Amino acid sequence: MTTPSGFGAETFRCGSAGLKILFRQGRPDVAEVYVGEFEGRPGARLECVDGLDAAWPRRDKWIINISTQIGCPVGCLFCDAGGDYRGDLGVDEMMAQVFFVASRHPGLMETCGKLKIHFARMGEPALNDAVPETIRRLREAIPHPNVWCCLATTAPAGREAWFERFWEVKEAGWRGRFQLQFSVNSTAEAERHRLMPVRLWSLGDVARYGERWYGQGDRRVVLNFALAEGAAFEADRIREYFDPAVFAIKLTPLNPTRRGREAGFRTILRAARSRAATDRACERLHQFGYDVVISIGDGREDQIGSNCGQAVLRYQEEEEDSPAP
Ligand code: SF4
Numbered sequence: 274m275t276t277p278s279g280f281g282a283e284t285f286r287c288g289s290a291g292l293k294i295l296f297r298q299g300r301p302d303v304a305e306v307y308v309g310e311f312e313g314r315p316g317a318r319l320e321c322v323d324g325l326d327a328a329w330p331r332r333d334k335w336i337i338n339i340s341t342q343i344g345c346p347v348g349c350l351f352c353d354a355g356g357d358y359r360g361d362l363g364v365d366e367m368m369a370q371v372f373f374v375a376s377r378h379p380g381l382m383e384t385c386g387k388l389k390i391h392f393a394r395m396g397e398p399a400l401n402d403a404v405p406e407t408i409r410r411l412r413e414a415i416p417h418p419n420v421w422c423c424l425a426t427t428a429p430a431g432r433e434a435w436f437e438r439f440w441e442v443k444e445a446g447w448r449g450r451f452q453l454q455f456s457v458n459s460t461a462e463a464e465r466h467r468l469m470p471v472r473l474w475s476l477g478d479v480a481r482y483g484e485r486w487y488g489q490g491d492r493r494v495v496l497n498f499a500l501a502e503g504a505a506f507e508a509d510r511i512r513e514y515f516d517p518a519v520f521a522i523k524l525t526p527l528n529p530t531r532r533g534r535e536a537g538f539r540t541i542l543r544a545a546r547s548r549a550a551t552d553r554a555c556e557r558l559h560q561f562g563y564d565v566v567i568s569i570g571d572g573r574e575d576q577i578g579s580n581c582g583q584a585v586l587r588y589q590e591e592e593e594d595s596p597a598p
Contacts (some may be wrong), residue, residue, distance in 0.1 A: 284312065285373045288365035292373055296588040303327075306584040307373070311366050317343040317359040318585045320394050321370035323377055331378070333386040339370040341404055342396025345582075347427060349469045351501065351533040353582030354395040361401040364410055367392075371411065383417055389452075393425040394581055397471075400429055405438040412446035423452040425497065428474040428482075440486050449490035454523070455479050457496045461505035468501075480514040493521040493564065500551065501527050501538040508557035517562035524551070524567045530583065 284291040291312035299305040304324040310317055324336035341362055348355035371390055375382045382388060390411060392398045408422055424439075443451045457479070459465045466473060474482070483494040496515065500506055511522065527533060527540035558565050 285369060285376070287369035287372050290363070290365035290369040292366070292369045294373070296584065296591075298584050298587065305377075308584050308588045309370075309373075311362075311369075314343065314359070318588065319343055319362065319370070320354075320582070320584050321374055322394060323374045324391075329386075331385065332381065335378070335381060335385045335388045336391060337371055337374045337388065338391040338394045339367055339374075340395035341367060341392055341398040341401045345396050346400060347397045347429070347469055347471050349427070350536045351468065351499065351527055351530060351538050353530040353532055353586055355532065355582070361403060362396070364403050364407045367403065367407040368410060368414065382415060382420070385419060387419055387421060388415075388417075389421045389423050391423045391425070393423065393454075395585070397427055397429060398424050399426045399432045399435050399439075402435065405435065405442045408439070409442045409446060418450075421450045421452065422447055423454065425454040425456055427456045427469045427471065428479050430472040430474050430478075436482055443486070443491075444488065448488055449492075452492050452495065453483070453486060454495040454497050455483070456499070458499055458501075459504045460507045460510040464505055468504075476510075476514045480516075480520075484516065484519050487519045494519060495521050495523050497523045497525060499525045499527045499540070501533075501540065506551055506554050508554045508561065511558065511563075512561045517564075521564040521566065522555075522558055524555070524565070526569060528581070530581075531586065 284293045286292075292309045293312070294307050294309045295318070296308040297305055298308075299322075301323075302325070304322055306320055306322050308318050308320055310319070319340040321340060322336070322338035324338055325331055326334045326336065328334075343359035343362065344357040345352070345354045346358040392404060392408075398404045404424075408424075411420075411422065443453075456469065457465065457476070458468050460476070462475060465476075479496075487494055496511070498504075498506060527538055529540075555565050555567070
């Protein structure tokens, strides 16, 4: 196992949280995933990521991706973070992940061209009441104009108060520097619910909230489709609900996770035969006036297994295989 140099058994402290880093995988020029656990939660592992955009050096664009829950109660069929849900992370525990990763690059937080803090690792952020307060506190703690936030959600139903508070916090401190992303993954409601097996907002609900959330100067709200081969992706259905002045479309590969493989998923972006229909739908979306981004990412991330939940799985397997002292 690889323990990060300079940390060993030390605990990284942030407010009331003590984060002990157990394991690291990846490489600094692609992404490094850290597995840790917090004091008082033995055996409850989380991941945070020191990441890059393949197109930019870290000094120009840097991505810190943090977990919001231990495991995830949603259990998406394509994600290794689902299952073994052990509760929500608190404000200090989320802040600790940000500042731990930042501590790996002293001084860079203030000086890099753009730092994006993603609430997009383990956990469904909209199911954790501490997330809006964390976003608010981050603005106070790092008020630099180069710092952005990004949050990805499946849009769980019954969380209207959370979404209202989240909007208030964005308006108060992050207008113009916050990227909201809905993980949609299919334009067919039944398929969305099968892939992301919690009670979800309908596409119409997502559209109504996105229109309210989006304000002057804000980035467009992103509808993300990590399309599995055969998943519905209908341009006309998107246009039926979503205003291209408010929403942008992003296609990403379906990550090669263990659960995804077991469920027989293959990403459509690497399946030439069925890709043609996706390309036609993208063309139609362009004609409707949407920004459409196809974000393939850095293939080396797949090779190093840096997709959500994989590092915790790998750590736990190595731990089980290690001979008892
Ligand atoms: S994709 Fe997100 S919401 Fe779904 S199981 Fe993974 S962490 Fe949870």
